[in-house]
Amino acid sequence: MASDDIWILGIAMTKFGKHSDKDIVDLGSQAAIAALADAGVTMADIGILAAGNLMGAGAGFGQQLQKQIGQTGIPVFNVANACATGATALRTAIMAVKAGEARMGLAVGAEKLSGAGLLGGGGTSKKSGNKFEPSGRFGSVMPTDGRIGTDTMPGTFAQVGMEYGHKYGGVSFELFARISEKNHAHSVLNPMAAYQKRFTLDEIMNDMMIAYPNTRPMCSANCDGAAAAVVTSGEVLRTLSVEQQRRAVKVSASVLTSDPYQESCQVLPDVNTLTRNAAIIAYEQAGVSPSDLDLVELHDCFATAELVHYDNLMLCPEGGAVDFFMSGATWRDGSTPVNVSGGLESKGHPIAATGIANIWEVCHHLRNEAGDRQIKDAKVGLAHVIGLGSACGIHILERSGL
Amino acid sequence: MAQQIPHVAYLELGDSPHLVANECTTCGARYFDRRNACAKCFNNDFKKAAISQDGILKSFTIVAFAAPGVPVPFVAGIIDCNGTSVRGNIVNCDPTPEKVSLGMKVRLTTFSLGTDEDGTEAIGFGFAPA
Numbered sequence A: 001m002a003s004d005d006i007w008i009l010g011i012a013m014t015k016f017g018k019h020s021d022k023d024i025v026d027l028g029s030q031a032a033i034a035a036l037a038d039a040g041v042t043m044a045d046i047g048i049l050a051a052g053n054l055m056g057a058g059a060g061f062g063q064q065l066q067k068q069i070g071q072t073g074i075p076v077f078n079v080a081n082a083c084a085t086g087a088t089a090l091r092t093a094i095m096a097v098k099a100g101e102a103r104m105g106l107a108v109g110a111e112k113l114s115g116a117g118l119l120g121g122g123g124t125s126k127k128s129g130n131k132f133e134p135s136g137r138f139g140s141v142m143p144t145d146g147r148i149g150t151d152t153m154p155g156t157f158a159q160v161g162m163e164y165g166h167k168y169g170g171v172s173f174e175l176f177a178r179i180s181e182k183n184h185a186h187s188v189l190n191p192m193a194a195y196q197k198r199f200t201l202d203e204i205m206n207d208m209m210i211a212y213p214n215t216r217p218m219c220s221a222n223c224d225g226a227a228a229a230v231v232t233s234g235e236v237l238r239t240l241s242v243e244q245q246r247r248a249v250k251v252s253a254s255v256l257t258s259d260p261y262q263e264s265c266q267v268l269p270d271v272n273t274l275t276r277n278a279a280i281i282a283y284e285q286a287g288v289s290p291s292d293l294d295l296v297e298l299h300d301c302f303a304t305a306e307l308v309h310y311d312n313l314m315l316c317p318e319g320g321a322v323d324f325f326m327s328g329a330t331w332r333d334g335s336t337p338v339n340v341s342g343g344l345e346s347k348g349h350p351i352a353a354t355g356i357a358n359i360w361e362v363c364h365h366l367r368n369e370a371g372d373r374q375i376k377d378a379k380v381g382l383a384h385v386i387g388l389g390s391a392c393g394i395h396i397l398e399r400s401g402l
Numbered sequence B: 001m002a003q004q005i006p007h008v009a010y011l012e013l014g015d016s017p018h019l020v021a022n023e024c025t026t027c028g029a030r031y032f033d034r035r036n037a038c039a040k041c042f043n044n045d046f047k048k049a050a051i052s053q054d055g056i057l058k059s060f061t062i063v064a065f066a067a068p069g070v071p072v073p074f075v076a077g078i079i080d081c082n083g084t085s086v087r088g089n090i091v092n093c094d095p096t097p098e099k100v101s102l103g104m105k106v107r108l109t110t111f112s113l114g115t116d117e118d119g120t121e122a123i124g125f126g127f128a129p130a
Helices: A024-039 A061-069 A085-098 A153-168 A173-187 A201-206 A242-247 A273-286 A303-312 A321-326 A351-366
Strands: A006-013 A048-052 A076-079 A104-111 A209-212 A225-233 A249-258 A295-297 A380-387 A391-399 B004-006 B018-024 B046-050 B054-063 B074-081 B084-090 B105-115 B121-129
Touching (some): A024 A104, A024 A225, A048 A085, A085 A225, A153 A321, A173 A201, A249 A273, A303 A380, A351 A391
Parallel strands (some): A048 A076, A295 A380, B004 B121, B084 B121
Antiparallel strands (some): A249 A391
């Protein structure tokens, strides 16, 4: 192993779901302590803490966490980057190790989202009185959500999928529902998932419509959870035990991008260009191609989003996402299994935890520790998240050669 | 006649209501909101540009579940108005997948959004099948 390689030494996640007896710090502590134990190290070894929590951003989640897991005086970076918050925390820890400022870093993401309901939308209503007065950057006299398009997440991502259909054809309500059918089927094998229920296509299509073509089971599940990872360099890993070296997972690529200007991004967030840009950089960094991937965990915040990311991650030829999916390629027995964890639609989406939990899933397979849902002989995997606004995190992971 | 005010500053009322963008004088990028500088080329000089009232529906969703106070269902769409992407609701059309389709031709239309205590009427816009 090269000295400047980055390795995940330990990683853990809580079960996703409803944790009414725990607060965010409890969940974060549980994941952090488990990741440290998995790595075979303690807080005394950690030189930097990157802590992600979106809904409570500003409350100093990292320092709150230290009070429960170890107050060692190391620098804390509290990060918030929409749904890419977890990946951003990991990226922060990796940068510190890569820069030589820390021998080991700890990244934690935790969120409580059970019962949060619809995200996005609404807007601010008039402050006082009943006079139309232009305000804000659009000079609007009343909220625009619902009157000039939609700000809701299900509606926004529905349009992302439908836009792909306008460009390349072939999409339908049923197609998107079939993507959801796959992820829910996968979740049955994942005991860490918030929901482990297989749905028939009819059940998915006849469930409550949220924003056509996304029905309720086609939307990510709001839930509670946390995930954490310990990262280190090849130089440090060489000094550790053979068992630690064997279970360590190589971070072959760690990339974070934001959305570059595109003509229509002011009216519909562009989740495509930044994902494609991140993927290009990641494949180049890792020296792997999409066909080398044994599994992919991508950001299926809605069924309509999963489709476009097949294309953005170049798992299929440009414009070929519908045919790619219909070929069965992304089922767990296909050529490129996607979201064998059940994805955000069934595993759940506790926002800041998601970008580390998807890496936990990939590591679990690369370490051959995934039990019933193990992808046989998995050597290389990719984890992708996107936060609207936008931020995209991609990590490519490879199993240890030992 | 009671005074009217547009829902948003980029809707120009009058005999032929239309949308107006802030267009970058260097690269031509168009913005509906107030911008400090151009996100594409960083220039900070803009001029007004009228947007075509006719367009093609390039994406939509039928929102069935929205924030409190937002009437549902409604169709939210992205319209290609002769090269400029615009966001708006599809109106004068049943909000069903049978009546709304990708690629359909639409045209800007305006309607009342109510009056305030001074009797000023807010005028909103949407796109109707053309």
